[in-house]
Amino acid sequence: MIGAPILNQMKWFQESRHVLRALTGSASLAVHEIEKDKVETKHARVRPLPAATDHLQFSAWRLAHAIKKADCARWRASSSLFVGASGFLIENAQLFTWNGKALALNDGASELLADFSGSSLAGRVAQGMTLLFLESKGYSYVGRFETEWRQRAAAQNKVWPAGKKKAPDFIAENVQKEWILAESKGGFAKPDTQPNIKGALSEGLSQLDGWDKHMHPRPIKSFVVGTFLRESGDLSDEKSLLAFVDPEPGEPETPVEFPRDAVRRANYASWLSLMGFDAAAERILRRTGEPQRQSVPVLSLAGRKFVIRIASVSTKIRDPSSSDFWQEIDELFYLPHRSVREGLRVEVFGIDLSVLRALEHRSHEDVSRNLLALIPQEGSDNQLDVGRGGFYGSIFSDGSLLGELRTNRASMAMPEFEWIEIDI
Numbered sequence: 001m002i003g004a005p006i007l008n009q010m011k012w013f014q015e016s017r018h019v020l021r022a023l024t025g026s027a028s029l030a031v032h033e034i035e036k037d038k039v040e041t042k043h044a045r046v047r048p049l050p051a052a053t054d055h056l057q058f059s060a061w062r063l064a065h066a067i068k069k070a071d072c073a074r075w076r077a078s079s080s081l082f083v084g085a086s087g088f089l090i091e092n093a094q095l096f097t098w099n100g101k102a103l104a105l106n107d108g109a110s111e112l113l114a115d116f117s118g119s120s121l122a123g124r125v126a127q128g129m130t131l132l133f134l135e136s137k138g139y140s141y142v143g144r145f146e147t148e149w150r151q152r153a154a155a156q157n158k159v160w161p162a163g164k165k166k167a168p169d170f171i172a173e174n175v176q177k178e179w180i181l182a183e184s185k186g187g188f189a190k191p192d193t194q195p196n197i198k199g200a201l202s203e204g205l206s207q208l209d210g211w212d213k214h215m216h217p218r219p220i221k222s223f224v225v226g227t228f229l230r231e232s233g234d235l236s237d238e239k240s241l242l243a244f245v246d247p248e249p250g251e252p253e254t255p256v257e258f259p260r261d262a263v264r265r266a267n268y269a270s271w272l273s274l275m276g277f278d279a280a281a282e283r284i285l286r287r288t289g290e291p292q293r294q295s296v297p298v299l300s301l302a303g304r305k306f307v308i309r310i311a312s313v314s315t316k317i318r319d320p321s322s323s324d325f326w327q328e329i330d331e332l333f334y335l336p337h338r339s340v341r342e343g344l345r346v347e348v349f350g351i352d353l354s355v356l357r358a359l360e361h362r363s364h365e366d367v368s369r370n371l372l373a374l375i376p377q378e379g380s381d382n383q384l385d386v387g388r389g390g391f392y393g394s395i396f397s398d399g400s401l402l403g404e405l406r407t408n409r410a411s412m413a414m415p416e417f418e419w420i421e422i423d424i
Contacts, residue, residue: 215258261371
């Protein structure tokens with residue numbers, strides 16, 4: 001007999017199926033670099049905007065992945081995060097057009113979202129786009145700056161800098177182990193209006209100003225990244241866009257000392273917490289405790305191996321790699337529901353197995369050395385084969401994964417997992 005958790009999961013599948021179809025789409029955003037002097041000079045104008053320096057290309061899954069990664073950095077170890085990925089996809093996927101052109105809101109969405117919930121969503125989307133921008137610049141590892149700074153400042157008896165009301169959103173690192181700071185801004189523009197790009201970037205500059213002086217190692221640069229989205233039917237000449245400012249760094253001043261592996265630890269701790277590996281996340285952050293032996297399911301994708309966890313509205317759902325899970329899923333194909341017989345979609349989170357291998361050591365010095373030795377891999381947001389069945393989603397260069405596994409009754413296509421023992 002089919003278990004109640006599986007039936008509850010199926011009800012959720014049916015309700016969200018039409019929304020998830022939107023996530024097969026893609027979009028782009030023109031990237032404009034704005035001169036810092038124009039942003040800071042009182043009467044200077046940033047319009048007409050300079051020619052685009054780049055065009056970010058991304059799938060719906062990749063944007064959802066970036067938004068979830070930004071959420072993790074902000075609200076690490078929150079139980080709501082596990083449900084949150086599905087929540088964002090189901091509730092908000094249809095707000096956007098996914099036609100391969102500039103990312104846009106569906107007509108009427110800016111009015112619908114003209115309240116606090118709208119501004120909150122715009123902020124989340126802007127932070128996701130900031131992470132996509134940083135990823136395109138080679139900054140694979142990201143942490144929440146204020147969280148990391150406060151933790152170390154308290155241990156070193158350093159006080160909050162005088163005159164500072166807010167801190168930047170993110171600290172990020174590239175393969176050369178160079179650090180940058182980033183502040184995210186953005187909003188949803190109503191038709192026939194001009195968003196205040198200069199004001200948003202100016203506010204971001206004030207939040208960034210001087211923070212690089214209060215930490216060591218010193219960031220090599222900073223970014224203010226603004227994302228401004230319009231409706232698809234907006235007839236304005238100016239389309240949805242991403243604008244950024246790259247101010248010069250300042251001189252050090254009573255800096256808070258950061259360990260060299262701080263950003264990478266923050267990056268992976270937040271994602272592992274999302275996946276339910278809370279003890280491992282805490283061990284990475286606090287540099288205390290010992291790894292614990294666990295059995296984990298591994299899926300092969302594009303020549304790499306990923307540890308997978310299901311993203312579900314119910315914590316009672318079995319791990320998708322277990323034989324019992326797929327046996328019960330198989331029984332569902334005999335139910336009199338056409339959409340069930342056509343196949344199922346199971347949303348998953350994942351992490352490259354090499355990352356977990358880097359954390360296996362009991363020595364925290366060895367863990368630090370292994371984390372710093374990791375090299376970002378090429379990301380992907382295409383359909384990938386999983387032996388039997390398919391994966392549709394996004395893989396970032398840090399090895400984090402978000403997407404869905406699809407099964408098909410006609411071909412008996414079910415993902416092929418292996419189980420391994422690992423200390424994390």
